[in-house]
Amino acid sequence: MPFSFRPRRAGLAAAGAAALALSGCGADQPPKAEAAAPVVSALTVERTSVPLALELPGRTAPFLLAEVRARVDGIVQERRFVEGADVRKGDPLYVIDPAPYRAALGSAQATLQRARANLASTTAQLDRYKVLVGGNAVSKQAYDNAEAAQLQAAADVAAAEAALTTARINLGYTSVSAPIAGRSSVSQVTQGAYVQAGSATLLTTIQQLDPMYVDLQQSSAEGLALRRDIASGSLKLEGAGKAQVRLKLEDGSTYAHPGTLEISGVTVDRDTGSVTLRARFPNPEKLLLPGMFVRASVEQGVRQGVVRVPAAAVTRNPQGEATVMLVGAGNKTEVRTVQAGALVDGHWLVEHGLKDGERLVVSGVQKLRPGVVVTPRTVAPSKLATAPGPAAPAAR
Template structure:
């Protein structure tokens, strides 16, 4: 290899080495940049009163339901209503062949006339015997017989009148009328069908759906806890005569009208362990139909002196206790154990463990460590009571409050 070529390679290697050493020296002089201070969003909490509602499943039921049945035997001659249409109370629905019952009425009238004639005759004879017995013209025995005959004739008249009344009632039953106002269902019989009063043949059904009942099912355990909270003062009634109820339909939409709680069951269903609550809703547009599945929010009262904390701000430690992360006055993070109650509209109700105006971190808690210094990004206003707080049954969890944070 020529000397000039070897010399060039040596010069190039020396230059590369010099550049590498220079860069290494520069790297040793440059210090790593400190990590940025994390920004957190906080919310100041305070005690307040929260109206509570419980969400319960239920089904709609008609306000009135009447099964129209035959009360006499006969052939259906005519149906006088449109199936599925609204009918008024007293409106004729069916006509059963009245001919046999008209004949029964005529027979009863004739029997009554005969009994009245016998009564008139026996009464006249008794009046004559009253005069004759005073002058000993007739025997006392004959007078007693005349008096008994008159009383028997009077009884026959009364019996004939009762028979005539029964015959007229049965004749009236041949015209079947609506017992209530409401919406008719499918007719169970057609023209020409034979119906029986003894077996009370079902003709049709009428339901009144304005207003509409909603039957709800509440666990007996939840009801027991509710009564205990009220007795202990942890839950106060709002003073209304009837608890208000809002309804969510099968498609997830909210029913426009609110209802009122009519009554609460007094016994527990042994098969389901639940108690039936009944609410009443106006239904002028007939949007609600019997048998629909719904979910109802029932007001239970007001929970006083409690805090609301967003659900994402609450985590669980290894012991399963509920914890939140606080930002202290020196902007350092502190973990606090709290005691939570029900989950209401995405917020835990915190009964112990926090003090007014303490700042809790509302998001990104998993990336933070206790003792770290943070920068407060934005402070949300203190929590206020929700106008329609709905408690989720069985959502509460309990932790042990730190002694220093006890109220």
């Protein structure tokens, strides 16, 4: 039975040959290549000057506001304006029953005439007594009495003239006219209503809408930081004129006409810790109405000697400090702590921590670690995407 072992030996030999062939193929394979250095976008650090603007909430307010109130008592006989329409200064608005005041005017005129007649009589008598008292034809006492009577009559005339003027004024108040030019509001009284001067019955209001004020609220801390930056020279005011202000309306659109900052508050509100700023805007189309909520971008000046760093290139360490990634010697990455100021148009304004000529990694920062060799690709600042917007508060 020796022939029974030959097939098995032949199979073992074939398997060994195959194993040797496979091991030989593995030995001929080349070693794996090292991973290539990652390519990153790098921005060359360069200091520049950046205009700053502060975004503040506010509400519109009329340039002039007049409350038209009754100045005499009486029945409203007529309303002579259209509610919500524009009126000119001096346009008639209401007519209050003038009959009682015409009568009062006539009585005042009669009183004045009587007083003038009495003055003429006493003056003539005084003139005669002046002649007679010199010849002792009348006593000195009679002369003094005549002189006192003449002075009293003159005073009566003056009082009657004042009463006549008052009567004329009251009669004029029965015709209520617009004290300013502007847009009228809803009438608070109707024809036949009784109005009183004592309670100063409100008839209507008139608001001048062109130009228009916008009242803004700024925190006292922001104002303090602004004054310190100006004093230190890091922030330079543009020109000697008033700061320019731009508006964003409630629907997110930008108001076409820029305004100017008119008033900067000098008193801090105890409840809110803010000061009130007032800006003035032209409003020829009457698009702005009193009471509208708006957001205003107020020019603050020009920040000197800062580096514009894209927001995506700035991260925070566990201590909350702003950090950036730089390409150092040998194209190795390193982390640097910086002082970031305001966020303007999608860029942090870095004041300290960077030097001119250094290379700043602006993409893929989250995937890099310090000490990694990279292949930097220089990009121009104009090629970087920005997110337009006003200056954000400084991140210290």
